[in-house]
Amino acid sequence: MTTAKVFDGHNDFLLRLLRNPANRETTFLTDTGQGHLDLPRMQQGGFAGGFFAIYISSPAPETDLMAQMNNPPYALPLPEEVPLSEAQPVALAMAGHLKWMERASDGQFKICRTSAELRHCLDNDIIAAIMHIEGAEAIGPDLDALYLFHDMGLRSLGPVWSRPTAFGHGVPFAFPASPDSGPGLTPAGKDLLRLCNRMGILFDLSHLNEAGFNDVAAFSDAPLVATHSNAHAISPSSRNLTDRQLGMIRDSDGMVGVNFATGFLNADGRKTSDQGFDAMLRHLDHLITHLGEDRVGFGSDFDGAEVPVKLKDAAGLPALCDALRAHGYDEPLLSKISHENWLAVLERTWRD
Template sequence: MMTSLPIPVFDGHNDTLLRLELDAGSDQERSFFERAVHGHIDYPRARAGNFAGGFFAMFVPSKIARMKEYVAGDPANHAPITQNFALDMTQRLMAQAYALEAERPSVMTICRTSADLHAAMETNRIAMLLHIEGAEAIDPEFTVLEDLYSKGLRSIGLVWSRANIFGEGAPMRCPSSPDTGAGLTDAGKELVRACNKLGVLVDVSHLTEKGFWDVAKVSTKPLIATHSNAHAVCPSARNLTDRQLDAIAESGGVVGLNFHVAFLREDGRFNADTPLETMVRHVDHLVEKLGPEGVAIGSDFDGCLVPKPIGDVSGLPKLFQALREAGYGEELQHKIGSRNWLSVIERSGL
């Protein structure tokens, strides 16, 4: 019988703010604080899964549609977007985060520093670290960056799987090398420097391999991939090669395990019948390359197809049970669950 382990999880990536925004006004609209039968995260299921918080992404789709209308593989989903369009949607998603905090301040809080994160988790509040996935909302002069920072933004993924003025994104293609296109533009390199100076984390997930190496050369902070996996296990363009993992390890960085089945499975298929053992294989490889301080969780809940054994956020203890059965001790489980993210965030100056 599976025993639910008390491993708190600080998650490197979820798209719950977008899910709430796109469900608003539809027959799937619901309160985050009530248990739902769709989506991956709500407050009751988060508590059941020992979910303590994480990077809450503000992702702007190229094609705005209700979640149930989304069609995977539609080229329109990867079309470029304008800065005004992206900024408007980003502000709406940030408003979703503020609304959650305002509705239940005793259980939800937006965190701006490492101290805030520790305080939230110690008082059993879900800690939200606001993150942009794809920097289209940011203007070339970085005025918007400073404004969003003042409102709580603390992490940016420079690109999603499309090009913008800062760089190119890797396609969601398997099998494929992540070396699929150009790296960062001059504006992208300046954005990395601006984030380093301001105190905003830079996420290398979704970058092409050239873009990754550009960040590695420019950034003075530990390299982080909030939601990426091992290319040696699943040869998707979205995953990280061993050479990239070596660079992350050398920088003292962290990689969050992505739960999307197409980034987990060796065949890259969209098949939810993916066993926990496949997830453990990625963790094994990441620990081998990054060490016990370099591996964390980056689920991509509410933005991906997760393995059936996990199902939603309430299934997180099943992964840690599988890790325990694979020989992972309690200390390492706690590092993977939350301590590694909290450590690298603090070491990055937040």
């Protein structure tokens, strides 16, 4: 296996820290074999950086939704909106965990605010972190908190994590299903989009329903980016993107990060993880056909999803890169997919 630099569009590592703050030193600084990410496995696997998501969990459901997702077809109900008063303290705590990671790493991990900082980190083997909010419940419709989070390092934001917010509506978890599942951005959501454009904050399309996607395409002056989504034509999950949406992303010079979650990779929608990389390769081939080789990357969903067993965790990224080579992807294309395309679209979006 050959290590390549991999920049990743999405992970939920901060949620692991939030759930076990007393052991965060062990969770981040040592290889415990738990979850998908920690500093040693990032370094071992060539994980050069990525989007670290601030995400507010929904209350635990009374039924086992994961079991239903293992037995398609399914159509799961969405949780209720999380109030600002509950979301904001949690988001601040997670931002604090990310700042702690920077301090605890002894110079091996850095929160990046500019494209120049990103490139410096990749050139010097420093793991480059982007602060990302997945579901904007912590912002509030007056948008004042966006300025504060931006000062803390926020450079990417998704208005929804599937459940509704003051800003828009996400796709329910359903298979097989269309992403066309309800109304689009609210007036507050369009205000949030415009302010993100002005501030150079990436506006993430993953989890947003089709009407919301269309609103972003109509009102945004930035590239359209889905940080962790797959091809609906290969796996007809509501979370995946149709060919029409892919064409709109291509025309905006945007980007899609391939999600490693098996339930969004597999053609039958099941979350089985005993397969190799074949499903991921089918999605990559389809996305490259519809987007071009300059607009596709990785969006793993590490620590937030079940991934193929042959990958296992961040230390398995060299095996994925070797699978792409064996599939016929040459080194220039592999470099684009593994990190160069992400850096390029962030330069176009941040405009710094």
